[in-house]
Amino acid sequence: MSLQRTLSIIKPDAVGRNITGSINARFEQEGLRITAQKMMFLCRSQVEKFYEIHRDKAFYDSLCEYMSSGPVVVQVLSGEDAVARNRRIMGATNPANAEIGTIRRDFGQNVEQNAVHGSDSVENAEKEIAFFFSKLELMP
Numbered sequence: 001m002s003l004q005r006t007l008s009i010i011k012p013d014a015v016g017r018n019i020t021g022s023i024n025a026r027f028e029q030e031g032l033r034i035t036a037q038k039m040m041f042l043c044r045s046q047v048e049k050f051y052e053i054h055r056d057k058a059f060y061d062s063l064c065e066y067m068s069s070g071p072v073v074v075q076v077l078s079g080e081d082a083v084a085r086n087r088r089i090m091g092a093t094n095p096a097n098a099e100i101g102t103i104r105r106d107f108g109q110n111v112e113q114n115a116v117h118g119s120d121s122v123e124n125a126e127k128e129i130a131f132f133f134s135k136l137e138l139m140p
């Protein structure tokens with residue numbers, strides 16, 4: 001176990017349905033602390049850069065269109081094993097395959113509009129946090 005931080009995004013479908021508080025309650029109930037948070041309306045080119053790793057996937061274009069379709073909440077979640085813990089709280093990418101009680105199962109609409117993003121490794125978490133937050137916005 002180690003103290004980690006991870007990058008989370010509450011996606012446009014969840015922000016649009018006004019359920020950011022319900023989602024944040026899940027993080028807090030499951031032992032993660034929100035240590036930075038802001039609402040942003042990302043433009044297409046920012047999203048394209050963030051999801052660069054998926055550039056060759058068939059869903060890339062639609063994903064970028066969707067993620068720039070409305071405001072999102074970007075946040076840093078901190079705690080013991082935060083990266084893996086958040087992935088467990090989120091559930092599988094496709095809400096239909098996600099375990100009952102996970103955010104995606106309970107709040108996701110479909111494989112694209114699946115309510116939340118979460119970093120998949122400690123290394124990517126640090127890169128993704130740096131993508132959205134300046135040092136001034138982060139806890140020392």
Ligand code: DAT
Binds near residue numbers: 054093113116117
């Ligand atoms: P995750 O968000 O669980 O890390 P990922 O990194 O493989 O999943 O994909 C990034 C996002 O792209 C995912 O949250 C939703 C979208 N996506 C993934 N697979 C998809 C598919 N088969 N069809 C449509 N969108 C998809």
Ligand code: MG
Binds near residue numbers: 120
């Ligand atoms: Mg991913």
